[in-house]
Amino acid sequence: MRFPARGNEDEWIGFGVGKFIHKIFAMTKQRVSYTLDSTLETVDNAEQTATRIAAEAGFEEDEVMRISMAVREAAINAVFHGNAYDPGKKVRLDFESTARDLVITISDQGKGIDVSKIPDPLAPENLLKTSGRGIFLIRSFMDEVQIHPSHSGTEIKLIKHVHGPAVDGKEASQ
Amino acid sequence: MSMKISNRQVDGVSIVDCSGRITLGEGSVTLRDTVRELLSKGRKKILLNLGEVNYIDSSGIGELVSAFTTVRNQGGDLKLLNLTKKVHDLLQITKLYTVFDVKDDEAAAVKSFN
Numbered sequence: 431m432r433f434p435a436r437g438n439e440d441e442w443i444g445f446g447v448g449k450f451i452h453k454i455f456a457m458t459k460q461r462v463s464y465t466l467d468s469t470l471e472t473v474d475n476a477e478q479t480a481t482r483i484a485a486e487a488g489f490e491e492d493e494v495m496r497i498s499m500a501v502r503e504a505a506i507n508a509v510f511h512g513n514a515y516d517p518g519k520k521v522r523l524d525f526e527s528t529a530r531d532l533v534i535t536i537s538d539q540g541k542g543i544d545v546s547k548i549p550d551p552l553a554p555e556n557l558l559k560t561s562g563r564g565i566f567l568i569r570s571f572m573d574e575v576q577i578h579p580s581h582s583g584t585e586i587k588l589i590k591h592v593h594g595p596a597v598d599g600k601e602a603s604q
Numbered sequence: 605m606s607m608k609i610s611n612r613q614v615d616g617v618s619i620v621d622c623s624g625r626i627t628l629g630e631g632s633v634t635l636r637d638t639v640r641e642l643l644s645k646g647r648k649k650i651l652l653n654l655g656e657v658n659y660i661d662s663s664g665i666g667e668l669v670s671a672f673t674t675v676r677n678q679g680g681d682l683k684l685l686n687l688t689k690k691v692h693d694l695l696q697i698t699k700l701y702t703v704f705d706v707k708d709d710e711a712a713a714v715k716s717f718n
Contacts (some may be wrong), residue, residue: 470628473629495690499661502661506628506661506662552699558669558672558673558703560666560667560669560670561662561663561666563662563665563666563698564662566698567662567697567698570697
Protein backbone atom coordinates (compact mmCIF):
# COMPACT_ATOMS: atom_id res chain seq x y z
CA MET A 431 0.00 0.00 0.00
CA ARG A 432 1.34 3.39 -0.94
CA PHE A 433 -0.02 6.57 0.53
CA PRO A 434 0.07 9.70 -1.59
CA ALA A 435 2.87 12.06 -0.71
CA ARG A 436 2.06 15.40 0.83
CA GLY A 437 0.66 17.80 -1.70
CA ASN A 438 0.07 15.24 -4.43
CA GLU A 439 -3.62 15.90 -4.43
CA ASP A 440 -4.12 19.27 -6.08
CA GLU A 441 -7.51 19.97 -4.58
CA TRP A 442 -6.30 19.37 -1.07
CA ILE A 443 -4.73 21.97 1.13
CA GLY A 444 -2.28 21.20 3.90
CA PHE A 445 -2.30 22.40 7.50
CA GLY A 446 -0.95 21.17 10.79
CA VAL A 447 -2.35 20.71 14.28
CA GLY A 448 -0.83 19.13 17.38
CA LYS A 449 2.55 17.52 17.78
CA PHE A 450 1.20 13.99 17.62
CA ILE A 451 -0.30 14.24 14.20
CA HIS A 452 2.66 13.62 11.99
CA LYS A 453 1.11 14.93 8.83
CA ILE A 454 -2.19 16.37 7.98
CA PHE A 455 -1.96 16.82 4.30
CA ALA A 456 -5.38 16.98 2.93
CA MET A 457 -8.64 18.66 3.56
CA THR A 458 -11.57 19.68 1.48
CA LYS A 459 -14.88 20.92 2.72
CA GLN A 460 -16.21 17.43 3.36
CA ARG A 461 -13.14 15.26 3.43
CA VAL A 462 -10.08 15.18 5.63
CA SER A 463 -7.18 12.76 5.59
CA TYR A 464 -4.33 12.11 7.98
CA THR A 465 -1.17 10.07 7.76
CA LEU A 466 -0.12 9.07 11.25
CA ASP A 467 2.72 7.31 13.01
CA SER A 468 2.20 3.86 14.50
CA THR A 469 1.97 5.01 18.10
CA LEU A 470 -0.44 5.06 21.01
CA GLU A 471 -0.78 8.80 20.49
CA THR A 472 -2.23 8.07 17.06
CA VAL A 473 -4.94 5.93 18.68
CA ASP A 474 -5.91 8.77 21.04
CA ASN A 475 -5.79 11.35 18.25
CA ALA A 476 -7.88 9.21 15.92
CA GLU A 477 -10.52 8.90 18.63
CA GLN A 478 -10.50 12.62 19.39
CA THR A 479 -10.66 13.57 15.74
CA ALA A 480 -13.57 11.18 15.18
CA THR A 481 -15.39 12.71 18.13
CA ARG A 482 -14.99 16.19 16.70
CA ILE A 483 -15.92 15.33 13.14
CA ALA A 484 -18.93 13.20 14.13
CA ALA A 485 -20.20 16.02 16.34
CA GLU A 486 -19.71 18.53 13.53
CA ALA A 487 -21.60 16.19 11.20
CA GLY A 488 -24.59 16.52 13.51
CA PHE A 489 -24.71 13.12 15.21
CA GLU A 490 -26.24 12.85 18.68
CA GLU A 491 -23.96 12.44 21.68
CA ASP A 492 -24.47 8.68 22.00
CA GLU A 493 -23.80 8.17 18.31
CA VAL A 494 -20.70 10.33 18.50
CA MET A 495 -19.45 8.09 21.31
CA ARG A 496 -20.10 4.93 19.29
CA ILE A 497 -18.37 6.34 16.22
CA SER A 498 -15.34 7.49 18.21
CA MET A 499 -15.07 4.12 19.96
CA ALA A 500 -15.25 2.29 16.64
CA VAL A 501 -12.52 4.52 15.22
CA ARG A 502 -10.40 3.99 18.34
CA GLU A 503 -10.71 0.21 17.99
CA ALA A 504 -9.84 0.36 14.29
CA ALA A 505 -6.84 2.57 15.08
CA ILE A 506 -5.69 0.12 17.77
CA ASN A 507 -5.87 -2.69 15.23
CA ALA A 508 -3.92 -0.66 12.68
CA VAL A 509 -1.20 0.51 15.08
CA PHE A 510 -0.88 -2.59 17.22
CA HIS A 511 -1.91 -5.58 15.11
CA GLY A 512 -1.31 -4.21 11.61
CA ASN A 513 1.81 -2.09 11.81
CA ALA A 514 3.04 -3.58 15.10
CA TYR A 515 4.32 -0.15 16.22
CA ASP A 516 6.78 -0.17 13.31
CA PRO A 517 8.07 3.43 13.00
CA GLY A 518 8.51 2.90 9.28
CA LYS A 519 4.85 2.13 8.76
CA LYS A 520 2.04 4.64 8.75
CA VAL A 521 -1.66 4.65 9.48
CA ARG A 522 -3.94 6.44 7.05
CA LEU A 523 -7.14 7.92 8.41
CA ASP A 524 -9.80 9.35 6.10
CA PHE A 525 -13.08 11.01 7.01
CA GLU A 526 -15.67 11.75 4.37
CA SER A 527 -18.94 13.39 5.27
CA THR A 528 -21.85 13.42 2.85
CA ALA A 529 -25.52 14.24 3.21
CA ARG A 530 -26.21 10.55 3.78
CA ASP A 531 -23.20 9.11 5.54
CA LEU A 532 -20.09 9.63 7.56
CA VAL A 533 -17.50 7.30 6.07
CA ILE A 534 -14.25 6.68 7.94
CA THR A 535 -11.47 4.64 6.41
CA ILE A 536 -8.48 3.41 8.40
CA SER A 537 -5.60 1.75 6.58
CA ASP A 538 -2.40 0.19 7.83
CA GLN A 539 0.69 -1.20 6.15
CA GLY A 540 0.79 -4.55 7.89
CA LYS A 541 0.48 -8.08 6.56
CA GLY A 542 -3.29 -7.96 6.20
CA ILE A 543 -5.81 -9.35 8.63
CA ASP A 544 -7.34 -12.78 7.99
CA VAL A 545 -10.99 -12.06 8.72
CA SER A 546 -11.87 -15.75 8.74
CA LYS A 547 -9.58 -16.31 11.70
CA ILE A 548 -11.19 -13.73 13.95
CA PRO A 549 -12.85 -15.75 16.71
CA ASP A 550 -16.37 -15.00 17.90
CA PRO A 551 -15.83 -13.15 21.20
CA LEU A 552 -19.36 -14.08 22.31
CA ALA A 553 -18.76 -17.82 22.05
CA PRO A 554 -18.69 -19.35 25.54
CA GLU A 555 -15.14 -20.62 25.06
CA ASN A 556 -13.96 -17.09 24.19
CA LEU A 557 -15.81 -15.03 26.78
CA LEU A 558 -12.87 -14.97 29.18
CA LYS A 559 -10.24 -14.21 26.55
CA THR A 560 -8.42 -10.96 27.19
CA SER A 561 -8.41 -9.83 23.55
CA GLY A 562 -10.30 -10.25 20.29
CA ARG A 563 -13.23 -7.89 20.86
CA GLY A 564 -12.13 -4.95 18.70
CA ILE A 565 -13.74 -5.93 15.39
CA PHE A 566 -16.86 -7.07 17.23
CA LEU A 567 -17.21 -3.69 18.91
CA ILE A 568 -16.65 -1.87 15.62
CA ARG A 569 -19.41 -3.90 13.99
CA SER A 570 -21.67 -3.24 16.96
CA PHE A 571 -21.22 0.51 16.81
CA MET A 572 -21.35 1.20 13.06
CA ASP A 573 -24.08 0.71 10.46
CA GLU A 574 -21.77 -0.85 7.88
CA VAL A 575 -18.25 -2.23 8.16
CA GLN A 576 -16.14 -3.29 5.20
CA ILE A 577 -12.78 -4.95 5.75
CA HIS A 578 -10.39 -5.17 2.83
CA PRO A 579 -7.19 -7.01 3.68
CA SER A 580 -4.30 -7.39 1.25
CA HIS A 581 -0.70 -8.52 1.48
CA SER A 582 0.35 -4.91 1.91
CA GLY A 583 -2.09 -3.90 4.62
CA THR A 584 -5.66 -3.79 5.80
CA GLU A 585 -8.24 -1.15 4.98
CA ILE A 586 -11.34 -0.98 7.12
CA LYS A 587 -14.23 1.25 6.13
CA LEU A 588 -16.69 2.35 8.80
CA ILE A 589 -20.00 3.82 7.73
CA LYS A 590 -22.58 5.58 9.88
CA HIS A 591 -25.75 6.71 8.18
CA VAL A 592 -26.84 10.21 9.03
CA HIS A 593 -30.42 9.09 9.65
CA GLY A 594 -29.78 5.66 11.14
CA PRO A 595 -29.35 2.30 9.38
CA ALA A 596 -30.48 2.23 5.76
CA VAL A 597 -33.25 -0.18 4.81
CA ASP A 598 -30.84 -2.10 2.65
CA GLY A 599 -27.89 -1.50 4.97
CA LYS A 600 -25.74 -4.53 5.49
CA GLU A 601 -22.33 -5.44 6.68
CA ALA A 602 -19.74 -6.65 4.26
CA SER A 603 -16.37 -8.17 4.95
CA GLN A 604 -13.95 -9.17 2.26
CA MET B 605 -8.27 12.18 31.29
CA SER B 606 -5.92 9.37 32.23
CA MET B 607 -6.81 6.76 34.79
CA LYS B 608 -6.45 7.36 38.51
CA ILE B 609 -6.59 4.55 40.98
CA SER B 610 -6.45 4.12 44.75
CA ASN B 611 -7.40 1.36 47.12
CA ARG B 612 -8.72 1.02 50.65
CA GLN B 613 -9.54 -1.83 52.98
CA VAL B 614 -13.06 -2.38 54.29
CA ASP B 615 -13.79 -5.47 56.43
CA GLY B 616 -11.12 -7.51 54.71
CA VAL B 617 -12.14 -6.43 51.21
CA SER B 618 -9.85 -4.35 49.01
CA ILE B 619 -11.91 -1.67 47.34
CA VAL B 620 -10.12 -0.30 44.29
CA ASP B 621 -11.49 3.10 43.31
CA CYS B 622 -10.90 3.78 39.62
CA SER B 623 -11.57 6.98 37.73
CA GLY B 624 -10.96 8.20 34.20
CA ARG B 625 -10.26 5.90 31.29
CA ILE B 626 -9.27 2.24 31.20
CA THR B 627 -7.75 2.04 27.75
CA LEU B 628 -4.82 0.62 25.85
CA GLY B 629 -1.62 1.79 27.48
CA GLU B 630 -1.38 3.51 30.82
CA GLY B 631 -4.89 2.85 32.11
CA SER B 632 -4.77 -0.88 31.54
CA VAL B 633 -1.26 -1.18 32.98
CA THR B 634 -2.21 0.78 36.11
CA LEU B 635 -5.13 -1.53 36.82
CA ARG B 636 -3.04 -4.64 36.19
CA ASP B 637 -0.26 -3.47 38.52
CA THR B 638 -2.72 -2.63 41.27
CA VAL B 639 -4.40 -6.03 41.19
CA ARG B 640 -1.05 -7.81 41.11
CA GLU B 641 0.18 -5.81 44.09
CA LEU B 642 -2.92 -6.65 46.11
CA LEU B 643 -2.57 -10.34 45.31
CA SER B 644 1.10 -10.27 46.28
CA LYS B 645 0.02 -9.05 49.71
CA GLY B 646 -2.48 -11.87 50.01
CA ARG B 647 -5.48 -9.62 49.46
CA LYS B 648 -7.73 -11.78 47.36
CA LYS B 649 -11.11 -10.14 47.92
CA ILE B 650 -11.16 -7.29 45.44
CA LEU B 651 -14.00 -4.92 44.65
CA LEU B 652 -13.37 -2.72 41.61
CA ASN B 653 -15.29 0.51 41.99
CA LEU B 654 -15.80 1.77 38.43
CA GLY B 655 -18.20 4.56 39.36
CA GLU B 656 -15.90 7.24 37.99
CA VAL B 657 -14.75 5.35 34.91
CA ASN B 658 -16.14 7.24 31.95
CA TYR B 659 -14.49 5.35 29.13
CA ILE B 660 -13.23 1.86 28.46
CA ASP B 661 -12.01 0.27 25.23
CA SER B 662 -11.46 -3.35 24.18
CA SER B 663 -8.06 -3.33 25.87
CA GLY B 664 -9.66 -2.14 29.10
CA ILE B 665 -12.32 -4.82 28.84
CA GLY B 666 -9.55 -7.35 28.37
CA GLU B 667 -7.83 -6.02 31.46
CA LEU B 668 -10.98 -6.47 33.53
CA VAL B 669 -11.25 -10.05 32.30
CA SER B 670 -7.58 -10.64 33.02
CA ALA B 671 -7.92 -9.27 36.56
CA PHE B 672 -11.00 -11.42 37.13
CA THR B 673 -9.37 -14.66 35.99
CA THR B 674 -6.08 -13.91 37.74
CA VAL B 675 -7.80 -13.36 41.09
CA ARG B 676 -10.05 -16.39 40.64
CA ASN B 677 -7.07 -18.58 39.74
CA GLN B 678 -5.46 -17.63 43.04
CA GLY B 679 -8.52 -18.63 45.00
CA GLY B 680 -9.88 -15.13 45.41
CA ASP B 681 -12.80 -13.19 44.03
CA LEU B 682 -13.13 -9.96 42.08
CA LYS B 683 -16.40 -8.08 41.77
CA LEU B 684 -17.42 -4.87 40.06
CA LEU B 685 -19.15 -1.93 41.73
CA ASN B 686 -21.06 1.09 40.41
CA LEU B 687 -20.88 0.68 36.66
CA THR B 688 -21.47 3.79 34.59
CA LYS B 689 -23.98 3.42 31.77
CA LYS B 690 -21.21 3.28 29.17
CA VAL B 691 -19.35 0.51 30.94
CA HIS B 692 -22.59 -1.31 31.72
CA ASP B 693 -23.62 -1.23 28.06
CA LEU B 694 -20.21 -2.46 26.93
CA LEU B 695 -20.33 -5.40 29.32
CA GLN B 696 -23.84 -6.19 28.10
CA ILE B 697 -23.00 -6.32 24.41
CA THR B 698 -19.85 -8.37 25.07
CA LYS B 699 -21.89 -10.76 27.24
CA LEU B 700 -19.55 -10.15 30.16
CA TYR B 701 -22.22 -8.65 32.37
CA THR B 702 -23.28 -12.10 33.49
CA VAL B 703 -19.69 -13.27 33.92
CA PHE B 704 -18.83 -10.60 36.45
CA ASP B 705 -20.57 -10.25 39.78
CA VAL B 706 -21.78 -6.66 39.47
CA LYS B 707 -22.90 -4.68 42.53
CA ASP B 708 -24.37 -1.23 42.97
CA ASP B 709 -24.17 -0.87 46.75
CA GLU B 710 -20.77 -0.80 48.41
CA ALA B 711 -21.80 -2.08 51.84
CA ALA B 712 -23.79 -4.96 50.36
CA ALA B 713 -20.94 -5.71 47.99
CA VAL B 714 -18.44 -5.94 50.85
CA LYS B 715 -20.75 -8.25 52.79
CA SER B 716 -21.18 -10.48 49.75
CA PHE B 717 -17.53 -11.55 49.96
CA ASN B 718 -18.10 -13.25 53.31
